[in-house]
Amino acid sequence: MYGLINSALQGMIREQFGEEQWEKVLAASGVPEDSFLAMRSYDDSITYDLAGAASAVLGAPVEACLEMFGEYWVKETAGKTYGSLMDAAGGDLVEFLNNMNALHDRITGTFVNYVPPQFEVESLDENRHRIHYISQREGLTPFVVGLLKGLAKRFDTRLDIEQMEAVAVTSGEHTIFEVTVT
Numbered sequence: 001m002y003g004l005i006n007s008a009l010q011g012m013i014r015e016q017f018g019e020e021q022w023e024k025v026l027a028a029s030g031v032p033e034d035s036f037l038a039m040r041s042y043d044d045s046i047t048y049d050l051a052g053a054a055s056a057v058l059g060a061p062v063e064a065c066l067e068m069f070g071e072y073w074v075k076e077t078a079g080k081t082y083g084s085l086m087d088a089a090g091g092d093l094v095e096f097l098n099n100m101n102a103l104h105d106r107i108t109g110t111f112v113n114y115v116p117p118q119f120e121v122e123s124l125d126e127n128r129h130r131i132h133y134i135s136q137r138e139g140l141t142p143f144v145v146g147l148l149k150g151l152a153k154r155f156d157t158r159l160d161i162e163q164m165e166a167v168a169v170t171s172g173e174h175t176i177f178e179v180t181v182t
């Protein structure tokens, strides 16, 4: 994944747990020190190793670390560095998610050959929606939980994840979130 992701994870750990903890995470991960150039693409294993090391050092399940990272990504990385792109993607949670693929598409010129996920929204009624998260990668559904929670905060709306269903796929991951947005 692009170094932007790794450097955001680094930023979160530094800001929320301090430099000393970050140094421990970096050492435990075993990843090279030059894994954080925002506009360079790195092997996905670097991101997974960092998340695994964060889990071990901070003493929290990796799912909890990824979820925390999802919220941080929306608020700090996307919200601050890519504010105008985020603003243009929608004024409420559902509109935003419907524009999510277009948002990732718009930056293919910047992040060459990157592999973003797909989101599809099926609206059941005004408040109930089925959000499909379709990725070529595995294990990032907890990150999406955090992203959704971060977006709910961004739009000052209440989001209840009623159910999460893993769809059987031959590779990658497809999760359906049944949510109520009020």
Ligand code: HEM
Residues within 6 Å of the ligand: 001, 002, 004, 005, 041, 074, 078, 082, 085, 086, 100, 103, 104, 107, 111, 113, 114, 115, 116, 117, 135, 136, 137, 140, 143, 144, 147, 148
């Ligand atoms: C405007 C800000 C955003 C930028 C610049 C951005 C860019 C990126 C980049 C560079 C990657 C790594 C993919 C790769 O290197 O192959 C990525 C992955 C990802 N993005 Fe975005 N993104 C943004 C906003 C969002 C938002 C708001 C969401 C939430 C719905 C989101 C969901 C994801 C997920 C889940 C992944 C992980 C990859 C996967 O699931 O396979 N992104 N994004």
